[in-house]
Amino acid sequence: MNAGIVKPGAIGQPFSRVDGRLKTTGAATFTAEYRIPNVAYAALVFSHIARGRITAIDTRQAENAPGVLTVITHENAPQMQQTPVFGSASDDSAAPGAASSSIPYLNTDAVYFYGQPVAVIVGTTLEQAEHAATLVSVSYQEEAAKLSFQAEKANAFEPANVLGENPEYRQGDVEKAYAEACYKVDHVYTTPPFNHNAIELHATLAIWSEDERSLTVYDSTQYVIGIQKMLAKKFSLDEAQVRVIAPFVGGGFGGKGNAWAHVPLAVAAAKVAKRPVKLVLSRAGVHYTVGGRTPSEQRVALAANAKGELTALIHTGITQTTAQNDFPEQFTFPARHLYKAENMWLLQKIMYLDVVPNTFMRAPGESIGTFALESALDELAHQLGMDPVELRARNEPDVDPTTGAPFSMRNVAHAYRVGAEKFGWVQRHPTPGTTRAGRFLVGYGVATAYYPAYQFPAAAKVQVYADGTAVAQSAMHEMGMGSATVQAQNLADALGVPFDKVRFEYGDSRFPEAPVAGGSNSTISVGAAVQAACDRMKQTLHGLVAEDDASPLIDTRLNEVEFRDGGIYSRKDPTRGETFAAILSRLGMDNIEAEGAAAPGADATTYSMGSYGAQFCEVRVDADTGEVRVTRFLGVFDCGRILNPQTAISQWRGGITMGIGMALTEAALFDERKGRIVNPSLAEYHIPVNLDVPAIEIHFLDIPDPQTPMGAHGIGEIGITGVAAAVANAVFNATGKRIRDLPITLDKLLGSVPDMDVSDYM
Ligand code: MOS
DSSP, X not given: OXXXXXXXXXXTSOOOOTTHHHHHTTOSOOGGGOOOTTOEEEEEEEOSXXXXXXXXXXXXXXXXXXXXXXXXXTTTSOOOOOOOBTTOSSXXXXXXXXXXXXXOTTSOSEEOSTTOEEEEEEEXXXXXXXXXXXXXXXXXXXXXXXXXXXXXXXXXXXOSOBTXXXXXXXXXXXXXXXXXXXXXXXXXXXXXXXOOOOSSOOEEEEEEOTTSXXXXXXXXXXXXXXXXXXXXXXXXXXXXXXXXXXXXXXXOTTTTSSBOTHHHHXXXXXXXXXXXXXXEOOHHHHHHHSOOBOOEEEEEEEEEOTTOOEEEEEEEEXXXXXXTTOOOOOXXXXXXXXXXXXXXXXXXXXXXXXXXXXXXXXXXXXXXXXXXXXXXXXXXXXXXTOOHHHHHHHTOOSSXXXXXXXXXXXXXXXXXXXXXXXXXXXXXXSSXXXXXXXXEEEEEEEEEEEEEOOOOOEEEEEEXXXXXXXXXXXXXXXXXXXXXXXXXXXXXXXXXXXXXXXXXXXXXTTSSOOOOSOTTOHHHHHHHHHHHHHHHHHHHHHHHHHXXXXXXXTTOOGGXXXXXXXXXXXXXXXXXXXXXXXXXXXXXXXXXXXXXXXXXXXXXXXXXXXXXXXXXXXXXXXXXXXXXXXXXXXXXXXXXXXXXXXXXXXHHHHHHHHHHHHHHTOOOOEETTTTEESOOSTTTSOOOOGGXXXXXEEEEOOOOOTTSGGGBOOOTTGGGTTHHHHHHHHHHHHHSOOOOBSSOOHHHHHSOOOOOOGGGGO
């Protein structure tokens, strides 16, 4: 077992972000900010139909516009190779590469969605390129597009798999159990499409070498290695000839996990223009060309006996995706792991629409899945006349309910106890609509947070320098999560070097391979690789002294020494030893390096590994206008050992903030006649702002998972899970109105929202 779990060190300390000063002073350079000599600027022309073919494209006016260097369309674009689609259900999702869909952008006259790039303008200035983009005139032969979720529902089908799992799970006779139960609820919950809105706009800066044999790309990505492999294939280059750099990323949330159209198009444009090309999407460009979260319709039916023990749990539903990417969101995953129920039926279906391919968005599946499941639990608790916290406690499983595997760690009941106490849950009045503060109706709601703990293969390199400093490198990403800080802490402890003497380098495909920064995997995936590299380094360093007459550690064995304070010391005699710097300078070496790699152990699948949380919410609803304000929010998280409380708390707060947006304000408004998103700007797509978000109180249990590196779990995604349900449950407690359709806007609270017919789902 990792000694780091018990030894005090850098891990567990609330260090400020190592990149914090650079970012707050503007010294951190993001993709769009690199100044490259002779750079040209690209702008995209978007399709104005949802499906069909381009019959003619008139670029003459654009070509003659001032400052225009070249106009690229499907008629003159370089041929690019097809590459595997990342994270899809039917392709090999483990295939390297990061393509967001199989659409051969600008190598086809076919249009697959409204907003698909159909031309790229390269200009001397951004303004010139953007102006010229308005001068391109495209003629289409339009085809009937599938744009209506409701109309396509009847054609929904089971995907090949959902993130590698069977889309259906059945246990017992759920229909019979449901029919026989005294207490039951059965409703449909709906969530709208959500768009990605990271602060940093997606950007790519492509620089070809003069001989066009090598390519350097700055890209705002969560996956430098994936982009590297994809571009190498697309442009028929050796992987070693493609370098992808992403030192800082201004938020990703899954929207930068795949390469969207602008990435290969910027590279193609640079090739045609024979100049470095910078392509920064506009906010509307992000909404049009970067996929977001699928809308969903989910049925949850729960039945219980008088003790509140679940006898039937049904969670089925439909999400949309496209034939070009095939990505089902795993909304049934929480139901697979959260509650004990004798009879269970879980099923996911998908349908294809002609829209921008959907993608990962913070806790894809778990965020919308917990909205439905945790709302239904609240509805059942109300019917039983039971406290919703108590109802969850009564259905706490001893082993994973669907796999039968033991939990590697699970303290969700403990999280609820802590949360109820800190939040003052006892003050909740169980009868809805009975607590008032002036003209406001006050309500409390609670919901469970859940996200799996993933580890992926990763590699790292460590170097120790003669000046006593240590550096680790991995092609990991820092998008604001605090990963660079946490890995520096990990490096310091693993090598026995003070925190101020270590540095962590990341965001460059030249560094040892690391996975996509997705699925909250980075911390333990890269953490384990850094530790493996440090283990090698320690063996190497010890090997240098154990046979050296000049060293006080001659003839020691590895298990007789410890690594601390930047040196090696005898365990028996702490005064006997020497610093790494002393060793290197005696041997006349500038530095020593060691590499290491790690992958999940063989027994990773023998455990059910997840993170949990209890989300508590207080709302005030204006009794006259229906306006909802979240007045208090408190989350308690069970995510293994917490490596840095400061950055962890910030992650959970961010997740909860995003969840409040999901609950109350966010929705991409989709015009089903044209297939156009009609609110592609931050003025009309409402992400929560400061006044929408109260001070969020965070607690964490900090109980290590004995099965994971460092005892830790990823923490990036769990924060958003359960939030929308906690808000909806609080709104019900305040008003007696159950809103099952996100976002919970005042029109729904003031009007009457008809319940959807569950019979579609039988
Ligand atoms: Mo996360 S949606 O896997 O970036």
